[in-house]
Amino acid sequence: MEAYKEICRAIDSYREKTISLSHEVHDHPETKFREHFACDLLTGAVRELGLQVETGVGGLATSFRSTFGNPGPTIAILAEYDALPNGHSCGHNLIAGAALAAATGLASMRQKLPGQIALIGTPAEEGGGGKIILLEHGGFDGVDVAMMAHPADCEYSAVPVLAMQHLRLTFHGRAAHAAAAPWRGVNALSAVLQTFQAVDAARLHFRDLARVHGIITNGGQAVNIVPELAQCEFSARAITARHADEISARIRRCADAAAAATGASVEHETICGYKNMVINHTLAQLYERHSEELGTTTREAPPGTPTGSTDMGDISHAMPAIHPMFQVSNPGEGTCHEDIFVQHSDSERAYAAMIRVAKAMALSAYELLANPETLAAAKAEFATAIK
Numbered sequence: 580m581e582a583y584k585e586i587c588r589a590i591d592s593y594r595e596k597t598i599s600l601s602h603e604v605h606d607h608p609e610t611k612f613r614e615h616f617a618c619d620l621l622t623g624a625v626r627e628l629g630l631q632v633e634t635g636v637g638g639l640a641t642s643f644r645s646t647f648g649n650p651g652p653t654i655a656i657l658a659e660y661d662a663l664p665n666g667h668s669c670g671h672n673l674i675a676g677a678a679l680a681a682a683t684g685l686a687s688m689r690q691k692l693p694g695q696i697a698l699i700g701t702p703a704e705e706g707g708g709g710k711i712i713l714l715e716h717g718g719f720d721g722v723d724v725a726m727m728a729h730p731a732d733c734e735y736s737a738v739p740v741l742a743m744q745h746l747r748l749t750f751h752g753r754a755a756h757a758a759a760a761p762w763r764g765v766n767a768l769s770a771v772l773q774t775f776q777a778v779d780a781a782r783l784h785f786r787d788l789a790r791v792h793g794i795i796t797n798g799g800q801a802v803n804i805v806p807e808l809a810q811c812e813f814s815a816r817a818i819t820a821r822h823a824d825e826i827s828a829r830i831r832r833c834a835d836a837a838a839a840a841t842g843a844s845v846e847h848e849t850i851c852g853y854k855n856m857v858i859n860h861t862l863a864q865l866y867e868r869h870s871e872e873l874g875t876t877t878r879e880a881p882p883g884t885p886t887g888s889t890d891m892g893d894i895s896h897a898m899p900a901i902h903p904m905f906q907v908s909n910p911g912e913g914t915c916h917e918d919i920f921v922q923h924s925d926s927e928r929a930y931a932a933m934i935r936v937a938k939a940m941a942l943s944a945y946e947l948l949a950n951p952e953t954l955a956a957a958k959a960e961f962a963t964a965i966k
């Protein structure tokens with residue numbers, strides 16, 4: 580089909596530019612809500628394509644949206660570009676590159692597009708829930724289908740992403756001299772430690788694939804003072820949002836019990852929560868078909884495949900969506916959030932995969948616009964799945 584060739588040609592001719600932009604994002608890691616360099620770089624590139632771009636969408640300083648094409652349905656391609664404290668260990672520079680390249684391919688024929696493309700820059704996937712904020716504040720208005728692709732050590736058209744609740748627990752005790760008058764103190768750190776022990780005892784009763792993991796973010800103020808303030812955070816994940824909520828409630832009860840035991844008081848706070856991913860098989864199969872044409876076989880991940888969480892889960896509850904994983908490292912040689920994945924995310928192999936995935940997304944998006952039956956099938960499946 581001529582349109583497909585034209586899209587792929589445009590992506591190929593923009594290849595070096597996309598790779599250099601993705602590399603620059605990689606070189607300037609910025610954590611959630613601070614992605615100013617990446618946002619400026621990407622929106623600059625979008626403007627250079629002759630496209631309009633709006634920044635500060637949904638009140639988020641580092642978000643953007645560029646919508647182009649002609650009246651008709653709207654397919655969104657999402658760019659993430661936030662890093663973790665250990666750098667681009669989740670490869671979001673590649674997500675940004677793939678989205679930008681896909682948009683470039685589609686923009687090359689924007690006069691003839693049978694609908695609209697929205698390239699949406701979504702900040703703070705790592706713990707900030709940027710997509711949820713955008714969704715709630717109009718950033719996804721008018722969008723019929725959303726897609727993005729994430730690097731990993733595997734190749735899947737769809738993965739069963741876990742629902743997640745991120746909790747912060749703050750314990751308040753009473754300071755006292757730890758040697759001269761410890762009986763006058765209430766030890767907030769003891770409450771944190773007892774919470775961890777109680778949560779570990781509760782693990783046995785969680786359903787399969789549940790994940791609970793925590794860190795202590797404040798363990799006291801000085802070794803010779805009974806800690807009057809201590810804080811920890813937990814992530815509770817499960818295959819359904821309801822089970823993640825149940826686990827989160829259990830963690831809160833553990834904290835309440837630890838507070839009662841130590842005499843401290845506790846405040847619970849939900850930092851963010853992500854929903855599980857509603858897999859849209861129609862979209863997954865569409866993406867699989869275009870990947871196959873480009874020489875890569877990809878399938879839905881089998882049930883039980885280890886996975887994480889993403890704010891794309893919330894998008895998948897609001898509209899048909901896909902979040903394929905593309906392979907940039909070998910199994911066992913490092914995957915997302917490991918230090919080594921910082922290197923994997925800036926490799927020739929990764930950039931080649933990024934360009935391929937950009938084409939598969941762009942062709943899928945084009946087909947959704949050009950073929951109303953495919954879009955209708957994706958929407959009908961979504962309507963049934965979300966009931």
Ligand SMILES: [Zn+2]
Pocket residue numbers: 669670671704729915
């Ligand atoms: Zn990620």
